[in-house]
Amino acid sequence: MATNARPLKRGWDPTWLLWGAIIAVLLFLVVSPFIELILSSFRSPKDGGFTFANYAAAYGRERYVQALINSLQLGAAAAVLAGIFAIPLAWAVSRTNMPGRGFVRMVVLATFITPPYTGAVAWILLAGPNAGWLNKAFVFLTGAEAGPFNIYSFPGLVFVIALYSFPYIFIFTSAALELVSSEMEDAANILGAGTWRTMRRVTLPLALPAILGGLIICFLEAIALFASPAMIAIPARFNVVTTQLFQFFANPVRVEVAAAYAMPLLGVTVMLVLVQRLITNRKGFVALTGKGGERRPIDLGRGRWLMFGYAMLVASMSVFLPYIFLMQAAFAKAWGRGFSLDNFSFKNFHFILFEHATAAHSVFNALLFGAAAATAAVIITFGVSYIVTRRLIPYAEVLGFLCVAPFVIPGVVLAIGFYAAYAPPPLALYGTAMILILAFTTRFLPIGYVNSSAALRSLNPEMEEAVRVLGGNRFTALKRVVAPLLKRNLLGAWLLIFIPATRELSSAIFLYGPNTKVVSVMIFDMSEEGNFEYLAALALILQALTLPMLWIGQRAMGRDFMLRRTAT
């Protein structure tokens, strides 16, 4: 027996340094802006002392309060309308024999990758009073004096927002419906229920939590949106929270009042996200048995063509008509002159790419910042999910929570927090590329985290333990085994961040400077100037740049990689 055992050698693991760095980064990206947001709402802009004056200023006027109410009504109406678009489509695509299901999925994807501001501009071309194409067509067909459509209205705004946020509900609903096994429906059929009754009483109730979850996400998306309301509500002479916040940011910048004014938006979002988690995580009610039973498409008979017609109607409104008329404008000398050969021109593209002072640079900025943010977010969230799944430090779950926390912070609110925290000295980051990259990184941490931790959970820890018993440390295991095995997943996560980051507007609009304009801000500016031909060309360039990314993502992760639950 070895009684005189030598003293224990402790293993120093250099990876601890890395974990420390990641924790510091999360404090910087998430905690500090959030705390600064809250603090500045109570800070006097004059002497820095504690005050309630910002809240008094933010809610002191009736129209400020009205903007809040408008936002809530807008969110509710848009969510309901988006549900009307999405739920039948999701059911038809995932559970029935409707023709062209793959095509409908593609259309939903096309809708999903259309930035809301691009959609809004297209609908200004389509349904602007008098000059809008739909109004012109109506006048031409009926001989009436004026068309009935006016996008510059509350219903117009609801419509445009619903049209480009319905994919969220589609994703949630079809994910749930694909888990309801045919056997559950067969059980109802055997007891005498027909197709329709089975769907109403069995299938939909099973998917209901997911549908409600999707509606809530849609509501939150609608109230957090900046671009479409700014393009449509302001000309229509009403305000919502985000446009009102923008006005608080116009010269002179009243960041303290903006912070105070943002609190209800933050509060509503936090609350609803909690409700959404509660609903979708409830077990029992969601008797979804995973990949257990087989799923057969339900035969709709002739109704399948009706269903297809409905899908094509939605597709026309969200994709076909908007892109046709965006292209028309992009290739036109003047968009109002219609489709004719002498109106055809490449000058808009030429102007955007080679003559405009900043447009081409704004595209470059968007790609650069998007790539930087996606890289940073993937590295950080991968590190954190590694720490959490391998339980490397006590209370690692707190880090995981910090990574998903930005999900409840609307883009505009996040931007205000970043402005409050990092615009003043000593960092004085306002207007720099760095602050945009940091804000984008923070904004998309949740997507990165959800994907990284799903990837890591799919990897058996024994793969790494095998490296370690053979003498490799954690870095060796990460470099030689984990990274090579998860590279597809990490590439997928990177793209899921990069694609939305290149078109992010709601946080960028508060943080950009003269040299850091991104393409979304450029498009927004052009819409204010009414340069629809240039704007359409720029918007199409942005979409064209997305296509190769989409292709790579589909090669690496499968066709539906953007339409999965982990994508949102």
Add this chain to the structure above:
Amino acid sequence: MSKLVLKNVARRYGEVEAVADFSLEMRKGEFVSLLGPSGCGKTTTLRMIAGFMPPSSGAIELDGEVISSPSGVVPPEKRRMSMIFQSYAIWPNMTVGQNVGFGLKIRKVPKAEAERRIDKILDITQMRALKDRYPAELSGGQQQRVALARAIVVEPEILLLDEPLSNLDANLREEMRFEIRRLHDEFKITTVYVTHDQSEAMVTSDRIVVMNKGRIEQIDAPHILYGKPRSRFVAGFIGRTNFLERDGGNYSLRPQSIGISTAKPSANGVEAEVVDRAYLGEHWDYQVKPLGEARGLRVSTLPTSVFEVGQRVWLEIDPAAMVRVDQ
């Protein structure tokens, strides 16, 4: 000096004691199995030996040097051990040759020598022909051989195996048991083998540690465990047995230690009735009930000894075969 020593090792998770007061000394080159039902703490013990978790109390020593104690643990990569995992953990992004050569590369073995050692071990495990294949192209048994080759090629101080055969089908499992013992006889690596399968442990091991609910029930050579089980748990877990109460004590009596015949034996005869029977090819399994007793006995016989259900028979019980066990 003992090669590997575990001194009063314990591991607690909150209130639950996964492993309690575990002490074991292994000499160099010994093959010891940790045997017990799932949840008995055998894998936890193995992971503590590997350095993946610290003990809550006690210490582990390798060649007289403390490598694990509650105050600190030499990390797995510094222990010069090897481990074979339940999932094999063959890296799918590397070929068979790269998998096997990984540990040598980490140890900075010169390339020529590494190649020589890789080829040698692949010859021994009959995997040489598949050196450039990727794991996805291999069968479960072949992956198992890669895992063995990868673990042995580095000539570890200790080889740890965590239920390595549980994912194989029955025939392959039987073949691999002998393979593992053969490799051990060839390389003489001190080995700790975790399993819940008693015949696996008996084929491979010099000694078996039987564990139950985190505690050691008995440590002995296979034939002693079987012949002289100390506790009721060990007697029941290692092979099948009958439990008898005599003179206030508990006894274990193996089914094949009971003779059965139609003629009355000269001594120690008990008359009984055949209640049930099953033919298992290699033997008959009879359920018999001694007359006037409430509890039945299991008796196994050669396939040639045939009795009908309901038949009166005589049992012959050798008192020496009855082993007293703790409750």
